[in-house]
Amino acid sequence: NAGVTQTPKFQVLKTGQSMTLQCAQDMNHEYMSWYRQDPGMGLRLIHYSVGAGITDQGEVPNGYNVSRSTTEDFPLRLELAAPSQTSVYFCASSMVGGNYGYTFGSGTRLTVV
Amino acid sequence: GQQLNQSPQSMFIQEGEDVSMNCTSSSIFNTWLWYKQDPGEGPVLLIALYKAGELTSNGRLTAQFGITRKDSFLNISASIPSDVGIYFCAGQGQGGSQGNLIFGKGTKLSVKP
Numbered sequence: 001n002a003g004v005t006q007t008p009k010f011q012v013l014k015t016g017q018s019m020t021l022q023c024a025q026d027m028n029h030e031y032m033s034w035y036r037q038d039p040g041m042g043l044r045l046i047h048y049s050v051g052a053g054i055t056d057q058g059e060v061p062n063g064y065n066v067s068r069s070t071t072e073d074f075p076l077r078l079e080l081a082a083p084s085q086t087s088v089y090f091c092a093s094s095m096v097g098g099n100y101g102y103t104f105g106s107g108t109r110l111t112v113v
Numbered sequence: 114g115q116q117l118n119q120s121p122q123s124m125f126i127q128e129g130e131d132v133s134m135n136c137t138s139s140s141i142f143n144t145w146l147w148y149k150q151d152p153g154e155g156p157v158l159l160i161a162l163y164k165a166g167e168l169t170s171n172g173r174l175t176a177q178f179g180i181t182r183k184d185s186f187l188n189i190s191a192s193i194p195s196d197v198g199i200y201f202c203a204g205q206g207q208g209g210s211q212g213n214l215i216f217g218k219g220t221k222l223s224v225k226p
Contacts, residue, residue, distance in 0.1 A: 004155075033213070042119075042201065042218035043156075058213070090155050101146050102214065104155030 002026050006091050006105035013081045013112045021076040021108050023091030029103070030096045032074040036060065036087040037107075043090065049074055050096055081112045115140045115206045119217030127225050132189040134220040136202035144205040145178050145185040146214065151198045159200075160187070192224050 007022045025032065033048035045058030049068040063085060065077040074093075078085060088109050092102035119136045126132060136145070144163055148156035160171050162178035162185060169176055173190045185202055202217040 035216075040122075040218060043216040045213060048213060092155075101148075101158040101161050102156075104157070106153075106155050 004091055004093055004103050004105035006089075006108050008108060009106070010109050011111070013078075013110065015082060015112060017081050018077070018079050019081065021078075021089055021091075021110070023074045023076065023105060024072050025074075025091075025093040025103070026072065027093060027103065028071060029093035030071065032068065032091065032093045033058070033102070034064070034066065034074070034076045035090045035092065037090060038087050046076065046089075078110075083112045086110060086112045115204075115215050117202055117204060117215055117217040119202050119220055121220055122218070123221040123223070125223045125225065126192055128192060128194060130192055132192055132196070132222060133186065134200060134202075135184060135186045136204070136217045137184040138204065138206075138215075139183065140206050141182045142185075142204035142206045142215075143182070145176070146203040147174075147176050147185070147187045148201040148203060149198050150201065150219070156201055189222075192222075194224050194226055197222055197224050 004025045030051045034046040035043040037043050044060050046064050047066040049055045052068050052071050055066050088107050090107050091105040094102045117136050117138050146161050147159045150156040160169050160176040165182045166180050167178040175188045177186045199219040199221050201219045203214040
């Protein structure tokens with residue numbers, strides 16, 4: 001049972017480049033979300049999804065796009081990377097409701113130069 | 114929006130000492146969760162609290178759901194070097210989007226052997 005798998009673990013992008021951060025879970029969780037973690041800022045919600053075909057914005061959605069075509073996968077797309085998007089990104093999943101707590105992936109450390 | 118104030122921001126303690134940290138909010142929360150993040154990893158759930166006044170233990174860790182539903186406390190007894198990491202509180206409030214958790218900014222714990 002792999003839990004939540006994020007790839008890649010590290011990435012360096014040039015300003016203006018685009019890329020997709022991958023997230024997959026094998027726990028049949030309906031709820032999936034993306035957070036970014038910056039020093040002193042804690043975890044801030046970017047986008048979330050309560051099921052396949054349903055996505056919504058979180059606290060800091062600008063510059064990011066998501067899609068949820070399957071229950072298992074929830075990729076995060078950066079279309080025009082900017083230095084302000086340098087951060088550590090975490091994907092999380094749970095049963096709907098979040099009361100049971102999220103399971104987090106191990107993160108993707110992204111640097112935009 | 115809802116916010117969690119977590120304190121202290123950081124702690125430097127001697128091995129064997131007890132540790133206390135807390136989270137407060139101006140809003141009522143229905144669920145409180147405590148996570149630990151090891152360096153280079155995603156947060157891992159330590160304790161979940163679902164009822165006001167609830168006191169729950171997990172080994173040397175004890176957490177309480179405040180009676181006002183606006184705060185929560187985490188205590189670690191007899192700290193050891195592997196307790197080092199960042200501890201996050203998280204809550205799910207009334208009226209929040211399905212499944213979304215609000216995270217505190219974290220307490221960074223350092224333990225001197």
